[in-house]
Amino acid sequence: MNVNHTLVISVLTQAVAYGTPILFAALGELLAERSGVLNLGVEGMMLVGAVMGFWAMQRAPGPTALVLLLAVLTAAFAGLVISAIHAFLVISLRASQIVSGLALTIFAGGLGLSSYLGNDLGLADLPPKHQFSEIDVFGLKDVPVIGPVFLHQSALVYASWAMVAVVAFYLLRTRFGLNVRAVGESPGAADAMGISVVRYRYAHVLAGGALAGVGGACFSLSITPGWTDGDSLVGGAGWIAIALVIFSFWRPELCIIGAYLFGGLAGGLPSALQAHGYKIKPEFLNALPYVMTVVVLVLVSTALARRRLGAPAALGVAYVREER
């Protein structure tokens, strides 16, 4: 029997596919948090990204590749617009970042804007006109293990890898990245250096929103193409992404591991087990990613408490120049 048809391989393949939206959203949240702004609205931004991405894909004419690119850009823009509300409230108006983020999720979430837009634009249960399909890179999809898992995925997966590299390089190797880290660790010092704290924070919250929007589009354009009312489309991936930023100690290159771990638990394992005819109550399987998030978070937080790893020092604190 071909090794590529075993259960393990199909779990891994699904893990990469399902991990991709979490990865995009986590990278976005990481950028925002590195600049010192906690955005708990990821779930809401993803849902709006999902619905607007799907809308653009249904309405835009043209060849598939171009339409899908446009859809992803629309989703990114939608996420960016939603995150702008949070940015304005917490950076300019100095509101509580936690409450504003929760408000963002309620506003944009499954009972709010995303549902309003989806119903108003008449998207419920439409069959998708286009969707991302797996690309067979260099014709290597039959290579044992690596082939199906890494070289036969959708373009979004490859884009997410590029994004990890870009974010890691940007944060750790460029002048701007250094400035962002300064703003997140010690905004007072950054301000004294002549870095505009407000401008940096706005830019990174907006970038985070755009990436969350793309993450949402991964669901509506690739994983489960289509749009359904309510919050089941994204189903907590935004919250897992926030947890993932903590797991990865605020480092982009570690995000990718966590994303695939949770991708495997969230989507890979249940669908693979189902496909191979195992009978486990779906509720237990579906609870697995949530329970594991809690478990891993506990492990990480005890480690964090012991060695103060990672968290930007000014995370969650509004910067007021006069009250430095």
Place this chain on the structure above:
Amino acid sequence: MIKIERRLGQPRWLNVAVPIGSIAFSFLVMAAVLGITGHDPIHTYRRLFDAAFISSPAWTATLMTGTPLLFTGLAAAVAFRMQLFNIGAEGQLYLGAVCATGIAIWLGPHHPTALTILAMCVCGAAGASLWALIPGALKAFARTNEIITTLMLNYVAGLLLTYLIFDSASPWRDVSTIQTRSFPQSVALQPSQFWPTLGPLDVVVPFGFLLAIGVGIALYVLFRATRFGFEMNVIGDSQRAARYSGMRTRRKILAVMAISGGIAGLGGASQVGDFSHVLDASPQGLQGAAFGYTGIVVAALARYNPISVCLVAVLIGGLQNAGLYLQGPDFPTGLVGVLQGIILFCTLGGELLIRYRVRFGRRARAPVEAAPAAEPVP
């Protein structure tokens, strides 16, 4: 040039004027959103208020949706006041409903109603408290971020609810008739176990609503007149200061989490005892209503004051109820959620006006420079 400076004192009237102004402003913003998406704002608002507050059946329905929001709003207010962000009221409410239904089924219909109600309240609150203590203990002993753990446990609680009714032969599930076997539902409460309603006027007031008001008053007293409440406020303002002055912050986290969860659990018990009389696990039931999340809106709007929570819960309950009632092609489902979000954003933004003074002027430093010139020259 806009200049924002901190107020030295906070005038009391601002604490009332700013939230009301924020709500008014948010209705203007919402009108703009409606206009842009091609709906007539005035017509929509009129329908909304007709369905929520104009007639006595509307008030009855408003109190019905307001009751669970009152419980979850109080649950969120207690915890948020201490900067303990329990967003797990959703799951805690499910657990309360599960435990309350469980004890009611176990007791059977042949007990006095008062005893059944007491048992349902105690069990619902206790079950939900224990559920809330999981993230509470993790927060207290491992410093795990309670926002994420409480939220993750909401999904787990939802799946537990689904499992009990749809996917197992649990005691909660009704397997007495063919119909209930093919369309799973829970064992229904008997009429002798229903919670009473009070209706001296045309408006029907559910017992749970009064219970929630009682809880709200108790919390107000707790915050205002007890050492426990005082210490909660101190920890909320500065955990470090509290620890240095010898307060037991860890114990307080556990206690507050248990109280918060217990109140949400009472909401679940009331939901079963007052309204549904079954444990509704369908997507349109408890899990579709999102009472827990809306409770956060209520608590934040009320600025975590238990007495204001009572008022705000009725307002938001009215909007929610009107949203459900009017749902249709010209009144999309998400509209009420959008409106709630906008109200919350405006209130959050309005907080700035309470804490800071905003000055408009062409040059911000003008008064400082002008000061010496204003002195009379001898």
